[in-house]
Amino acid sequence: MPGHSVPLSALGGLILVFGFFACNGTKQGSISNEGDGIAVATAIVNTALGTSAAGISTLLFNKIGWIPGTGGNYSFLITMNGSLTGTVALCAGCNVYEAWAAVVVGAICGPLFLCCNWLLKHCQIDDPLDAIPVHGAGGIWGVLAVHLFKFEGVFLSGSSEAAWGFLFNIIGVLAIITWTGTLSFLMFYGLKKCQMLRVEAAAEFKGMDMLKHGESAYPADAWVEQQYMKEDALAGGDEDDNGATGNGSSNGATKKGGKSKDGLPPNMRFSRAASYNNPHEMFPAASKMFAGMNAAAGGVTKSGKTSRASSMSVVNEAEDGTPAEKEKLTVIQELNVAGGIANIAVAMVTATADVEKDENTLI
Numbered sequence: 001m002p003g004h005s006v007p008l009s010a011l012g013g014l015i016l017v018f019g020f021f022a023c024n025g026t027k028q029g030s031i032s033n034e035g036d037g038i039a040v041a042t043a044i045v046n047t048a049l050g051t052s053a054a055g056i057s058t059l060l061f062n063k064i065g066w067i068p069g070t071g072g073n074y075s076f077l078i079t080m081n082g083s084l085t086g087t088v089a090l091c092a093g094c095n096v097y098e099a100w101a102a103v104v105v106g107a108i109c110g111p112l113f114l115c116c117n118w119l120l121k122h123c124q125i126d127d128p129l130d131a132i133p134v135h136g137a138g139g140i141w142g143v144l145a146v147h148l149f150k151f152e153g154v155f156l157s158g159s160s161e162a163a164w165g166f167l168f169n170i171i172g173v174l175a176i177i178t179w180t181g182t183l184s185f186l187m188f189y190g191l192k193k194c195q196m197l198r199v200e201a202a203a204e205f206k207g208m209d210m211l212k213h214g215e216s217a218y219p220a221d222a223w224v225e226q227q228y229m230k231e232d233a234l235a236g237g238d239e240d241d242n243g244a245t246g247n248g249s250s251n252g253a254t255k256k257g258g259k260s261k262d263g264l265p266p267n268m269r270f271s272r273a274a275s276y277n278n279p280h281e282m283f284p285a286a287s288k289m290f291a292g293m294n295a296a297a298g299g300v301t302k303s304g305k306t307s308r309a310s311s312m313s314v315v316n317e318a319e320d321g322t323p324a325e326k327e328k329l330t331v332i333q334e335l336n337v338a339g340g341i342a343n344i345a346v347a348m349v350t351a352t353a354d355v356e357k358d359e360n361t362l363i
Contacts, residue, residue: 050106054086057110069118089142101149
């Protein structure tokens with residue numbers, strides 16, 4: 001199933017990265033001792049560098065298409081999860097890396113995340129949050145990279161101590177995988193045997209919000225927006241008085257057989273009354289003022305010929321203003337070029353005063 005909301009996903013990613021700044025920065029345990037400030041600053045800066053490098057690397061590799069399952073687009077969601085992989089990888093060594101090392105460790109997380117993501121899909125493993133590529137692959141790489149890229153690591157010093165540290169970290173990774181894998185298997189296998197591991201397929205597709213919480217997390221009315229419509233999808237019906245397309249119970253986006261031409265659900269039909277993204281309804285005073293400015297500018301540049309900007313062509317009659325205001329706009333459009341600029345200013349002030357008077361009357 002596709003994701004529900006890209007903006008909410010972006011907000012979640014931002015909160016996670018911000019939380020990792022606090023997590024990595026506070027691992028020092030104190031701030032008052034000598035060297036604490038440098039250690040905390042190094043940890044936070046390296047976390048930011050690794051996150052950024054991982055995001056850029058993921059974006060480019062996903063576009064280039066060298067890795068199976070990628071290529072052809074700049075995916076925001078893929079880039080966001082790839083950058084979080086870099087954030088996770090920097091946790092283990094954020095305070096012992098130089099800046100360039102943090103960038104390298106983070107950049108490697110890009111193709112690492114994409115490869116792991118493709119492998120999960122190839123094995124038909126359901127991981128909607130990409131938790132395994134982000135925290136699993138990113139965490140393992142972060143632990144292994146510490147003794148390779150740190151100040152006194154294998155690549156910079158070649159010391160035997162760093163090599164032993166690298167070996168110990170491999171053993172630690174294997175121990176963690178064995179421990180968590182065994183316990184997880186016992187728990188999930190027991191739940192499966194008790195038929196408690198998954199809900200019914202019908203409930204899974206309907207969503208668990210109403211079933212478990214008695215309320216919808218994604219109300220259908222919230223998706224009735226003009227931005228999801230296409231012009232040819234609206235050609236199937238006439239507009240009613242409210243601007244909605246359709247005839248009776250049908251709608252303009254519904255074609256033969258009750259199916260949308262664009263494959264959209266029935267609730268995602270065009271309706272000005274239900275559209276939440278119409279700026280002319282959200283800010284009527286500003287809409288009328290800019291309509292006057294636009295019409296006045298057209299009258300000056302074309303010597304009185306009526307000119308309406310294409311950006312206002314979507315506004316219906318109720319949004320263009322009262323008949324008295326339209327008459328004033330017509331007078332403005334008939335002004336000559338020489339006196340046009342001065343009269344534009346006067347018209348703007350008059351239109352604004354009329355709008356404020358109307359709003360005060362409504363209040």
